[in-house]
Amino acid sequence: MERYARSSAVAVIRLRNPPVNALSVEVLQALEDGLKKAEADPSVKAIMICGENGKFSAGADIRGFSTPKRHRVALGPIVSLIESSEKPVVAAIEGIALGGGLEVALGCHYRLAHVKAQMGLPEVTIGLLPGAEGTQRLPRLIGVPAALDMITTGKHIPATEALKLGLVDEIVEENTIEAAIRLANKVIGQPLGPRRLSLKPVPKLPNTDAFLREALAKVKKQARGFLAPELCFQAVKAATERPFAEGVRRERELFQRLLSSEQARALQYAFFAERAVSRDHLSLAPSPLPGTLLSDVYIYTGLGTMGQGIATSLVKAKIPVVALEQDLEYLNKGRKAVMGLLEREAMKMEGGAQTLDFHNPARLQFTVDFDLLSDVDLVIEAVFEDMALKKEIFHKLSKICKPGALLCTNTSALNIDEIASATSRPQQVIGTHFFSPAHVMRLLEIIYGRHTSPTAIATAMQLAKALKKVGVVVGNCFGFVGNRMMFPYVEQAVFLLEEGSRPEAVDQALEDFGFKIGPFRMSDLAGLDVGWRSRKGQGLTGPSLPAGTAARQRHGQRYSPLPDLLCERGRFGQKTGKGWYQYEKAGGRTAVPDPWLHSFLSQYRDSHGIKTRYIDQEEILERCLFSLINEGFAILAEGIASAPEHLDVIYINGYGWPKHRGGPMFYASTVGLPHVLAKLQKYSEAHPDVPKLRPSAFLKKLVAAGNPPLKEWMSYLSRQSPKL
Numbered sequence: 177m178e179r180y181a182r183s184s185a186v187a188v189i190r191l192r193n194p195p196v197n198a199l200s201v202e203v204l205q206a207l208e209d210g211l212k213k214a215e216a217d218p219s220v221k222a223i224m225i226c227g228e229n230g231k232f233s234a235g236a237d238i239r240g241f242s243t244p245k246r247h248r249v250a251l252g253p254i255v256s257l258i259e260s261s262e263k264p265v266v267a268a269i270e271g272i273a274l275g276g277g278l279e280v281a282l283g284c285h286y287r288l289a290h291v292k293a294q295m296g297l298p299e300v301t302i303g304l305l306p307g308a309e310g311t312q313r314l315p316r317l318i319g320v321p322a323a324l325d326m327i328t329t330g331k332h333i334p335a336t337e338a339l340k341l342g343l344v345d346e347i348v349e350e351n352t353i354e355a356a357i358r359l360a361n362k363v364i365g366q367p368l369g370p371r372r373l374s375l376k377p378v379p380k381l382p383n384t385d386a387f388l389r390e391a392l393a394k395v396k397k398q399a400r401g402f403l404a405p406e407l408c409f410q411a412v413k414a415a416t417e418r419p420f421a422e423g424v425r426r427e428r429e430l431f432q433r434l435l436s437s438e439q440a441r442a443l444q445y446a447f448f449a450e451r452a453v454s455r456d457h458l459s460l461a462p463s464p465l466p467g468t469l470l471s472d473v474y475i476y477t478g479l480g481t482m483g484q485g486i487a488t489s490l491v492k493a494k495i496p497v498v499a500l501e502q503d504l505e506y507l508n509k510g511r512k513a514v515m516g517l518l519e520r521e522a523m524k525m526e527g528g529a530q531t532l533d534f535h536n537p538a539r540l541q542f543t544v545d546f547d548l549l550s551d552v553d554l555v556i557e558a559v560f561e562d563m564a565l566k567k568e569i570f571h572k573l574s575k576i577c578k579p580g581a582l583l584c585t586n587t588s589a590l591n592i593d594e595i596a597s598a599t600s601r602p603q604q605v606i607g608t609h610f611f612s613p614a615h616v617m618r619l620l621e622i623i624y625g626r627h628t629s630p631t632a633i634a635t636a637m638q639l640a641k642a643l644k645k646v647g648v649v650v651g652n653c654f655g656f657v658g659n660r661m662m663f664p665y666v667e668q669a670v671f672l673l674e675e676g677s678r679p680e681a682v683d684q685a686l687e688d689f690g691f692k693i694g695p696f697r698m699s700d701l702a703g704l705d706v707g708w709r710s711r712k713g714q715g716l717t718g719p720s721l722p723a724g725t726a727a728r729q730r731h732g733q734r735y736s737p738l739p740d741l742l743c744e745r746g747r748f749g750q751k752t753g754k755g756w757y758q759y760e761k762a763g764g765r766t767a768v769p770d771p772w773l774h775s776f777l778s779q780y781r782d783s784h785g786i787k788t789r790y791i792d793q794e795e796i797l798e799r800c801l802f803s804l805i806n807e808g809f810a811i812l813a814e815g816i817a818s819a820p821e822h823l824d825v826i827y828i829n830g831y832g833w834p835k836h837r838g839g840p841m842f843y844a845s846t847v848g849l850p851h852v853l854a855k856l857q858k859y860s861e862a863h864p865d866v867p868k869l870r871p872s873a874f875l876k877k878l879v880a881a882g883n884p885p886l887k888e889w890m891s892y893l894s895r896q897s898p899k900l
């Protein structure tokens with residue numbers, strides 16, 4: 177506790193724990209001591225709580241949740257202590273007030289915030305609920321609908337919205353601390369009863385029961401097996417049904433249940449994994465490429481879907497863009513699409529189009545003039561996946577671009593070394609695999625080639641950071657990390673159809689597991705023709721397939737021609753109104769099981785002598801997930817990725833893996849590696865012609881080593897990539 181000024185009647189309690197003033201045991205102890213001291217000091221007439229370095233607090237120290245209970249200090253009683261103070265307590269909110277940080281502010285009698293501050297109760301995103309009485313105070317302050325929305329989604333809200341909701345009493349544009357001191361002085365002596373949220377009733381709704389019924393249905397639908405949102409709902413519901421103290425008891429019960437859950441552990445693992453992955457890669461080189469980094473970024477020809485998203489993403493990040501296309505027709509199409517995307521993005525932002533300033537040619541221009549590339553710092557090529565075309569472009573880029581420019585290729589599978597071989601500067605060539613839609617998806621896979629320099633890698637990581645994306649650096653192999661792990665997963669899904677399953681059963685099993693979308697719905701959305709083109713290119717199907725090739729065998733391994741057969745019948749998915757499902761029309765989005773497909777599958781099995789069998793959910797999950805995980809172990813052993821956390825971050829941010837399951841490798845660690853190995857062995861014996869079911873040597877090694885924790889896995893490998 178300190179005094180604002182020598183003779184001031186206002187005591188200041190400053191939360192201090194850089195970088196985000198997390199409420200560690202020490203901070204909580206100091207807060208409690210400070211409150212007691214201020215309370216006991218007759219010269220103190222009011223108290224102000226603020227945070228060090230322009231941040232109120234990011235809430236409880238998340239690392240502390242994995243320490244034994246006896247080493248923790250309970251925040252709830254401290255919040256009660258603040259509220260019961262006989263002296264007015266003002267929260268001065270700057271920067272962030274999140275989780276326990278906001279709960280501290282809710283215990284205060286007055287809340288004043290800087291206009292740029294953000295507030296929220298994001299506990300749900302780490303598998304918890306606001307366990308310091310926040311689920312009971314917030315509905316009393318801002319009403320049940322708004323409180324439920326904040327608590328079940330964990331979203332951060334800006335101070336302006338907080339003011340509208342009544343979450344804060346005042347917002348200021350200038351010095352928050354001085355304004356809070358003024359407020360504290362002003363309210364000295366005023367009655368505190370009406371300011372104590374625990375004493376207020378929860379505002380009544382016209383029909384609380386109906387509202388809660390609908391809200392619960394919505395929460396359950398979105399949660400897909402994720403427990404925390406529903407328990408958050410239950411805690412808020414308790415506020416509508418019980419007196420404050422009983423509501424708090426219910427909140428604690430629910431909090432304890434979540435705290436000991438595997439889901440909370442998975443989400444907290446994912447929280448730190450994401451940050452560690454970004455940090456690791458950023459520190460690969462002392463500094464990014466020389467020159468005015470990211471002052472000009474050019475997208476080379478290809479303002480198709482990917483290029484449009486990438487351009488939008490760059491403009492949103494305030495990076496000047498020159499978008500280049502091969503001719504005026506494509507350029508005009510691309511321009512229209514990018515402008516449309518930016519208009520929509522601007523509508524979601526405060527300040528709209530003015531904030532993004534995309535009508536300003538200094539920020540965004542469109543051209544067909546290749547020579548403009550001579551002075552840029554960074555190029556992102558985003559043409560379609562055609563090696564010959566990419567090589568031709570990189571040859572040209574190598575000649576035209578200035579010596580320091582970083583040359584990025586947006587590709588989901590092609591060989592970076594081969595593309596780089598078309599240039600005279602392979603050390604500056606790097607893969608940037610954006611995910612569609614590129615202005616929305618958070619993942620950026622960054623692929624280094626044999627000659628890519630550490631500085632180029634660090635520059636690409638800077639780019640990811642500037643775009644507010646999660647950059648993950650991986651090695652060069654077909655499909656890199658994400659798609660390479662996806663291939664066996666999709667392969668198993670199709671094999672299951674051959675053996676007796678249906679697309680809707682496979683999708684349902686994986687969606688119940690928590691995936692946003694199952695493999696067949698996904699394939700219909702992306703378009704079946706994409707994979708077909710790639711398989712034709714690899715000679716697996718189409719005219720280049722040697723005559724007499726067995727229908728269900730390629731290179732001595734099992735192959736399913738089912739996706740090819742659908743494509744041959746013009747069933748490309750949503751875009752043609754038919755694929756693995758049928759749709760209301762071409763371009764329709766509602767997938768309906770298709771009787772035609774069911775009888776097509778029966779005929780297919782009959783014609784290949786396959787006996788249809790019932791396949792249960794367990795087998796669907798095990799074959800799809802464990803084959804994907806098995807590939808993950810092979811990737812780690814080859815040094816394509818530097819740690820299991822990297823694979824998990826990729827899967828959560830790019831492939832719709834349910835975050836509450838922590839990523840595929842974390843999931844493997846929770847079910848136990850011996851279990852994964854045993855299942856793979858079983859399925860591999862049943863399907864000896866499927867190499868991707870054969871357990872990886874690294875998985876076997878870890879099991880033989882006694883199933884060590886995930887953090888230790890990499891220490892069992894002797895060889896690691898020199899660049900990671």
Ligand SMILES: CC/C=C\CC(=O)SCCNC(=O)CCNC(=O)[C@H](O)C(C)(C)COP(=O)(O)OP(=O)(O)OC[C@H]1O[C@@H](n2cnc3c(N)ncnc32)[C@H](O)[C@@H]1OP(=O)(O)O
Nearest residue numbers: 196198234235236237238239251274275276298307308451
């Ligand atoms: C009874 C229980 C009562 C209360 C429950 C809770 O309060 S649970 C905690 C609720 N709070 C949160 O979930 C906030 C989590 N943090 C964030 O969302 C972001 O970190 C934040 C605060 C918006 C800042 O984002 P920014 O992008 O600026 O930085 P970064 O995320 O890289 O974080 C910087 C470092 O701070 C560490 N950190 C952040 N929050 C916490 C926290 N609550 N506890 C512990 N550590 C935290 C983060 O890990 C970074 O450190 P690093 O060493 O790089 O990992």
